[in-house]
Amino acid sequence: MNRETDQEWQKLSEQILTDIKEWRRAHPKATLREIEEEVHARMSRLEAQVIQDAAQESSSRAWSGAGPEQRPTCPVCGTALQARGKRTRRLQAAGGQEVSLTRSYGTCPTCGVGLFPPR
Ligand SMILES: [Zn+2]
Incomplete structure:
Protein backbone atom coordinates (compact mmCIF):
# COMPACT_ATOMS: atom_id res chain seq x y z
CA MET A 1 0.00 0.00 0.00
CA ASN A 2 1.25 3.46 -0.72
CA ARG A 3 1.48 6.23 1.87
CA GLU A 4 -1.55 8.05 0.56
CA THR A 5 -3.77 4.99 0.87
CA ASP A 6 -2.31 4.37 4.30
CA GLN A 7 -3.25 7.84 5.48
CA GLU A 8 -6.74 7.61 3.99
CA TRP A 9 -7.42 4.32 5.74
CA GLN A 10 -6.10 5.77 8.98
CA LYS A 11 -8.30 8.84 8.66
CA LEU A 12 -11.40 6.87 7.68
CA SER A 13 -11.03 4.37 10.52
CA GLU A 14 -10.53 7.13 13.05
CA GLN A 15 -13.55 8.98 11.70
CA ILE A 16 -15.73 5.86 11.84
CA LEU A 17 -14.61 4.97 15.37
CA THR A 18 -15.26 8.53 16.52
CA ASP A 19 -18.72 8.45 14.90
CA ILE A 20 -19.52 5.18 16.65
CA LYS A 21 -18.47 6.58 20.02
CA GLU A 22 -20.60 9.68 19.44
CA TRP A 23 -23.57 7.62 18.31
CA ARG A 24 -23.21 5.48 21.45
CA ARG A 25 -23.16 8.56 23.68
CA ALA A 26 -26.28 9.89 21.93
CA HIS A 27 -28.02 6.49 22.30
CA PRO A 28 -27.29 5.37 25.86
CA LYS A 29 -30.22 2.97 25.86
CA ALA A 30 -29.45 1.23 22.59
CA THR A 31 -29.88 -2.52 22.67
CA LEU A 32 -27.14 -4.93 21.76
CA ARG A 33 -28.94 -5.53 18.47
CA GLU A 34 -29.09 -1.80 17.67
CA ILE A 35 -25.44 -1.34 18.56
CA GLU A 36 -24.54 -4.29 16.40
CA GLU A 37 -26.42 -2.88 13.41
CA GLU A 38 -24.97 0.57 13.84
CA VAL A 39 -21.39 -0.66 14.18
CA HIS A 40 -21.83 -3.02 11.25
CA ALA A 41 -23.24 -0.33 8.96
CA ARG A 42 -20.39 2.03 9.75
CA MET A 43 -17.66 -0.57 9.51
CA SER A 44 -19.05 -1.57 6.11
CA ARG A 45 -17.99 1.81 4.79
CA LEU A 46 -14.42 1.14 5.86
CA GLU A 47 -14.65 -2.37 4.48
CA ALA A 48 -15.82 -1.12 1.08
CA GLN A 49 -13.01 1.43 0.93
CA VAL A 50 -10.37 -1.09 1.92
CA ILE A 51 -11.66 -3.65 -0.60
CA GLN A 52 -11.65 -1.02 -3.31
CA ASP A 53 -8.15 0.26 -2.57
CA ALA A 54 -6.68 -3.20 -2.07
CA ALA A 55 -8.15 -4.44 -5.36
CA GLN A 56 -7.04 -1.27 -7.09
CA GLU A 57 -3.50 -1.74 -5.92
CA SER A 58 -3.06 -5.09 -7.65
CA SER A 59 -4.77 -4.07 -10.87
CA SER A 60 -2.78 -0.86 -11.09
CA ARG A 61 0.26 -2.88 -12.04
CA ALA A 62 -0.32 -1.72 -15.56
CA TRP A 63 0.40 -4.19 -18.30
CA SER A 64 0.01 -1.71 -21.15
CA GLY A 65 3.75 -1.26 -21.61
CA ALA A 66 4.59 -4.92 -21.05
CA GLY A 67 5.83 -7.31 -23.70
CA PRO A 68 3.40 -9.83 -25.25
CA GLU A 69 4.54 -12.62 -22.91
CA CYS A 77 -7.84 -17.56 -29.02
CA GLY A 78 -4.91 -17.02 -26.63
CA THR A 79 -3.45 -13.97 -28.40
CA ALA A 80 -1.82 -11.33 -26.13
CA LEU A 81 -4.27 -8.47 -25.58
CA GLN A 82 -3.63 -4.92 -26.64
CA ALA A 83 -4.08 -2.33 -23.89
CA ARG A 84 -6.84 0.17 -24.59
CA GLY A 85 -6.42 2.43 -21.61
CA LYS A 86 -8.25 2.20 -18.33
CA ARG A 87 -11.91 1.97 -17.58
CA THR A 88 -13.79 2.14 -14.34
CA ARG A 89 -16.21 -0.57 -13.42
CA ARG A 90 -18.63 -0.65 -10.54
CA LEU A 91 -18.73 -4.00 -8.84
CA GLN A 92 -20.51 -5.46 -5.89
CA ALA A 93 -18.28 -6.99 -3.25
CA ALA A 94 -19.38 -10.18 -1.48
CA GLY A 95 -20.55 -8.19 1.53
CA GLY A 96 -22.86 -6.14 -0.69
CA GLN A 97 -20.72 -2.99 -0.71
CA GLU A 98 -20.36 -1.25 -4.01
CA VAL A 99 -16.79 -0.65 -5.10
CA SER A 100 -15.45 0.97 -8.23
CA LEU A 101 -12.31 -0.37 -9.82
CA THR A 102 -10.24 1.24 -12.50
CA ARG A 103 -8.61 -1.43 -14.56
CA SER A 104 -6.71 -1.81 -17.76
CA TYR A 105 -9.03 -2.64 -20.60
CA GLY A 106 -7.76 -4.65 -23.53
CA THR A 107 -8.87 -5.94 -26.87
CA CYS A 108 -7.79 -8.98 -28.81
CA PRO A 109 -6.13 -8.01 -32.13
CA THR A 110 -7.16 -11.36 -33.63
CA CYS A 111 -10.82 -11.81 -32.79
CA GLY A 112 -11.73 -8.36 -31.50
CA VAL A 113 -12.94 -9.42 -28.05
CA GLY A 114 -12.71 -6.58 -25.55
CA LEU A 115 -12.33 -7.30 -21.88
CA PHE A 116 -11.05 -6.43 -18.43
CA PRO A 117 -8.50 -9.08 -17.55
CA PRO A 118 -9.24 -10.53 -14.12
CA ARG A 119 -6.11 -9.17 -12.50
ZN1 LIG B 1 -8.94 -13.52 -29.49
Whole structure:
Protein backbone atom coordinates (compact mmCIF):
# COMPACT_ATOMS: atom_id res chain seq x y z
CA MET A 1 0.00 0.00 0.00
CA ASN A 2 1.25 3.46 -0.72
CA ARG A 3 1.48 6.23 1.87
CA GLU A 4 -1.55 8.05 0.56
CA THR A 5 -3.77 4.99 0.87
CA ASP A 6 -2.31 4.37 4.30
CA GLN A 7 -3.25 7.84 5.48
CA GLU A 8 -6.74 7.61 3.99
CA TRP A 9 -7.42 4.32 5.74
CA GLN A 10 -6.10 5.77 8.98
CA LYS A 11 -8.30 8.84 8.66
CA LEU A 12 -11.40 6.87 7.68
CA SER A 13 -11.03 4.37 10.52
CA GLU A 14 -10.53 7.13 13.05
CA GLN A 15 -13.55 8.98 11.70
CA ILE A 16 -15.73 5.86 11.84
CA LEU A 17 -14.61 4.97 15.37
CA THR A 18 -15.26 8.53 16.52
CA ASP A 19 -18.72 8.45 14.90
CA ILE A 20 -19.52 5.18 16.65
CA LYS A 21 -18.47 6.58 20.02
CA GLU A 22 -20.60 9.68 19.44
CA TRP A 23 -23.57 7.62 18.31
CA ARG A 24 -23.21 5.48 21.45
CA ARG A 25 -23.16 8.56 23.68
CA ALA A 26 -26.28 9.89 21.93
CA HIS A 27 -28.02 6.49 22.30
CA PRO A 28 -27.29 5.37 25.86
CA LYS A 29 -30.22 2.97 25.86
CA ALA A 30 -29.45 1.23 22.59
CA THR A 31 -29.88 -2.52 22.67
CA LEU A 32 -27.14 -4.93 21.76
CA ARG A 33 -28.94 -5.53 18.47
CA GLU A 34 -29.09 -1.80 17.67
CA ILE A 35 -25.44 -1.34 18.56
CA GLU A 36 -24.54 -4.29 16.40
CA GLU A 37 -26.42 -2.88 13.41
CA GLU A 38 -24.97 0.57 13.84
CA VAL A 39 -21.39 -0.66 14.18
CA HIS A 40 -21.83 -3.02 11.25
CA ALA A 41 -23.24 -0.33 8.96
CA ARG A 42 -20.39 2.03 9.75
CA MET A 43 -17.66 -0.57 9.51
CA SER A 44 -19.05 -1.57 6.11
CA ARG A 45 -17.99 1.81 4.79
CA LEU A 46 -14.42 1.14 5.86
CA GLU A 47 -14.65 -2.37 4.48
CA ALA A 48 -15.82 -1.12 1.08
CA GLN A 49 -13.01 1.43 0.93
CA VAL A 50 -10.37 -1.09 1.92
CA ILE A 51 -11.66 -3.65 -0.60
CA GLN A 52 -11.65 -1.02 -3.31
CA ASP A 53 -8.15 0.26 -2.57
CA ALA A 54 -6.68 -3.20 -2.07
CA ALA A 55 -8.15 -4.44 -5.36
CA GLN A 56 -7.04 -1.27 -7.09
CA GLU A 57 -3.50 -1.74 -5.92
CA SER A 58 -3.06 -5.09 -7.65
CA SER A 59 -4.77 -4.07 -10.87
CA SER A 60 -2.78 -0.86 -11.09
CA ARG A 61 0.26 -2.88 -12.04
CA ALA A 62 -0.32 -1.72 -15.56
CA TRP A 63 0.40 -4.19 -18.30
CA SER A 64 0.01 -1.71 -21.15
CA GLY A 65 3.75 -1.26 -21.61
CA ALA A 66 4.59 -4.92 -21.05
CA GLY A 67 5.83 -7.31 -23.70
CA PRO A 68 3.40 -9.83 -25.25
CA GLU A 69 4.54 -12.62 -22.91
CA GLN A 70 3.61 -10.51 -19.87
CA ARG A 71 0.27 -9.35 -21.15
CA PRO A 72 -2.96 -11.16 -20.38
CA THR A 73 -4.21 -13.31 -23.20
CA CYS A 74 -7.53 -13.57 -24.99
CA PRO A 75 -9.68 -16.29 -23.45
CA VAL A 76 -10.98 -17.22 -26.91
CA CYS A 77 -7.84 -17.56 -29.02
CA GLY A 78 -4.91 -17.02 -26.63
CA THR A 79 -3.45 -13.97 -28.40
CA ALA A 80 -1.82 -11.33 -26.13
CA LEU A 81 -4.27 -8.47 -25.58
CA GLN A 82 -3.63 -4.92 -26.64
CA ALA A 83 -4.08 -2.33 -23.89
CA ARG A 84 -6.84 0.17 -24.59
CA GLY A 85 -6.42 2.43 -21.61
CA LYS A 86 -8.25 2.20 -18.33
CA ARG A 87 -11.91 1.97 -17.58
CA THR A 88 -13.79 2.14 -14.34
CA ARG A 89 -16.21 -0.57 -13.42
CA ARG A 90 -18.63 -0.65 -10.54
CA LEU A 91 -18.73 -4.00 -8.84
CA GLN A 92 -20.51 -5.46 -5.89
CA ALA A 93 -18.28 -6.99 -3.25
CA ALA A 94 -19.38 -10.18 -1.48
CA GLY A 95 -20.55 -8.19 1.53
CA GLY A 96 -22.86 -6.14 -0.69
CA GLN A 97 -20.72 -2.99 -0.71
CA GLU A 98 -20.36 -1.25 -4.01
CA VAL A 99 -16.79 -0.65 -5.10
CA SER A 100 -15.45 0.97 -8.23
CA LEU A 101 -12.31 -0.37 -9.82
CA THR A 102 -10.24 1.24 -12.50
CA ARG A 103 -8.61 -1.43 -14.56
CA SER A 104 -6.71 -1.81 -17.76
CA TYR A 105 -9.03 -2.64 -20.60
CA GLY A 106 -7.76 -4.65 -23.53
CA THR A 107 -8.87 -5.94 -26.87
CA CYS A 108 -7.79 -8.98 -28.81
CA PRO A 109 -6.13 -8.01 -32.13
CA THR A 110 -7.16 -11.36 -33.63
CA CYS A 111 -10.82 -11.81 -32.79
CA GLY A 112 -11.73 -8.36 -31.50
CA VAL A 113 -12.94 -9.42 -28.05
CA GLY A 114 -12.71 -6.58 -25.55
CA LEU A 115 -12.33 -7.30 -21.88
CA PHE A 116 -11.05 -6.43 -18.43
CA PRO A 117 -8.50 -9.08 -17.55
CA PRO A 118 -9.24 -10.53 -14.12
CA ARG A 119 -6.11 -9.17 -12.50
ZN1 LIG B 1 -8.94 -13.52 -29.49
